[in-house]
Amino acid sequence: MASINKSFVKCRHHLVEFLSDVARMVTPSCSAKGFEILRDGKTNEFGSNNDELVYERRPSVLVLTNNNLRLPPLVSSSSSSSEIKGTIVLDLDETLIHSILGPPPPRYDFMVSRDIDGTTVNFYVLKRPGVDEFLEMISKKYEVVVFTAGHVAYASKVLDILDPKGLISHRFYRDSCKQVRGKFIKDLSGMGRDMRKIVIVDDNPNSFTLQPENGIPIKPFLGDEPWDNELMKLAGFFERCDVFSDMRDAVKKYLELILR
Template identity: 70%
Template sequence: MLSDKQKPIRRQHRFHHKRRRFPVKKIKSITVIASIKKSIVKCRHHLTKFLSELARIVTPSCHLKGFEILGQEEKTQFEPNNVNIGPRLQLEFETSFVPPVLVSHRNLLPPLGSDKKGTIVLDLDETLVHSSLDPPPSRYDFSVSRIMDGVTINFYVLKRPGVDEFLEMISKKYEVVVFTAGHEAYASKVLDTIDPKGFILHRFYRDSCKHVRGKFVKDLSEMGRNLRKIVIVDDNPKSFALQPENGIPIKPFFGDELWDRELMKLAGFFERCDVFQDMRDAVKQYLEGAKD
């Protein structure tokens, strides 16, 4: 039994250990602050997603390595079986062998009327045109727009000198195809503008590229054409890394070369190279002459 002197002391001890409660106003303030922080994080996420998508609309330019880096899980090494065949056939075997996990699409073109007719595959950005975003540059030929997440994005397009004449000239002898790593929503509008007469017979976009070792690659072996009769022109050689003998790297066009003659030089080359049984031999001769 406690004495009377101890009872007040005990009651006072219990009083000091009662749980303190925050005022209602303070609890509301904490809730509001947490809600604001959550909104900021959400807005930041949407902004990052928007800017990332914007940066990927057009073809990545070659001075930025030309390709997007994919996740580590996309990087797959592969090697063909060791077969004792000739050097050219060995190269075709190596470059055309791709495991099923790397194949996203089969870009088979419709049959040609003649097996002797060649096919020219052209890149778009920095090869045929140069595009830039707002603010408008001092010089451009036309503009196209794309709505993304409710925002209108404007692209100001400058045609490479001689592109109109080039397309018309090569279309007389060859099947002309454009293969770009740009999105269809952007690239299709550009192609509709630069090719009103329909010299370009077929178009392929980013979703037709193949992901190989973290890069966008254009695989010519899936286009339904004999590799002896097909040539690709691109400002980034990495895009035709699977068939390097079929590729002609062209000087990138950034819009500041007023007297650029690269397309006209190519037009002259294509005018003559149809006499070759294998267009890869013509490409080799052209590149060796360019070095000299």
């Protein structure tokens, strides 16, 4: 009996480890609320701060940072800020796609597999309606970046299939997020882009809490909305918003319209 109990405990331990590894692959559910952003010093037009940002929630929270976010310089035909190409940063899970573990659902677009400790795990991916057209349209006028809190081993495979034409210029994964109490926050300030020319789209507004004026929250796509048109609405917005010298002004007007 003691031997059976010992084997059971060992098996349960391995199962917990396995499920934890699987959970770390995809974008976690970020629900951190109540953070107050305290800035010491002035922020310049490119979003960098002369002093360290301090994020406080009673009690104070330690923020861990990674320094691998900087994008290569944009090529522009003019030094005028109004003519600099804008950058659109997109979340992956529940923004562009919905992904679930097996068994296979009744409807999905493609599958990616990952080997974890000798066990093959299948993720079944459903593309958000209009995602192909959306990427095609915005990539003609903007630099397109995907910034996901998903693990690179999972998300890179999804993006390879989702974007066969290479419309997405750059990819950032979980290791490029900042961590606040175990939650993953996407900081745009280290990308080397003019903050007047960058917008992030994410189903979780907490992920862009450092630059809320640059963020557009999108309705989460959970795979059960075949008539979802959120990406097409965004495509129309991005088609027009480049006339603004500061895209944050365009974001503000867009949000005012959709929240009426």
